[in-house]
Amino acid sequence: NLANNNLEGPIPGNISFCVNLNS
Structure with a gap:
């Protein structure tokens, strides 16, 4: 998810x- 949040x-x-980092 971190990569997506970038x-x-x-x-x-x-x-x-x-x-969104928490999602």
């Missing part, structure tokens, strides 16, 4: 800081 972050390719 695409959902503020900058594509970076680790997402969104709550």
